[in-house]
Amino acid sequence: MKVFVEIEEAAERLEDLIELALLGDEIVICRDGTPAATFIPIEKKEEAMDKILALATEGRKNVPVGATSNHDDVYDEHGLPI
Known part of the structure; x- marks a missing residue:
């Protein structure tokens, strides 16, 4: 939403307007009713790999010690799902 x-x-x-901009609003600064400038948030760009590694690290916290990704318990001796 634009805020004039x-x-x-x-x-x-100023502080309130910056918070609004960080929430996604576009702040339009006017001089005598004429738009003169805008506040928009600066987007922080992360590399995709950084996001993936962060998710992987977060997920590891929930894995019990000694756990494996072996799923033998859901397959029979022929490798078919039970």
Whole structure:
């Protein structure tokens, strides 16, 4: 959502406007009713591999010590699902 605000009000409410921008709103700063500038959040870009490694690390915390990924308990002696 776009939020229009005059310069004087923006000066008084700067912290609030930054929080709104971080939540996804576009803040339009106006001078005498004419748009002059905008506040938009700076996106933090992470590499895809960093996200994958973070998820993998987080998932490992829940795995009991000595657990394996072996699923012999769901297959019969012929390798077919039980």
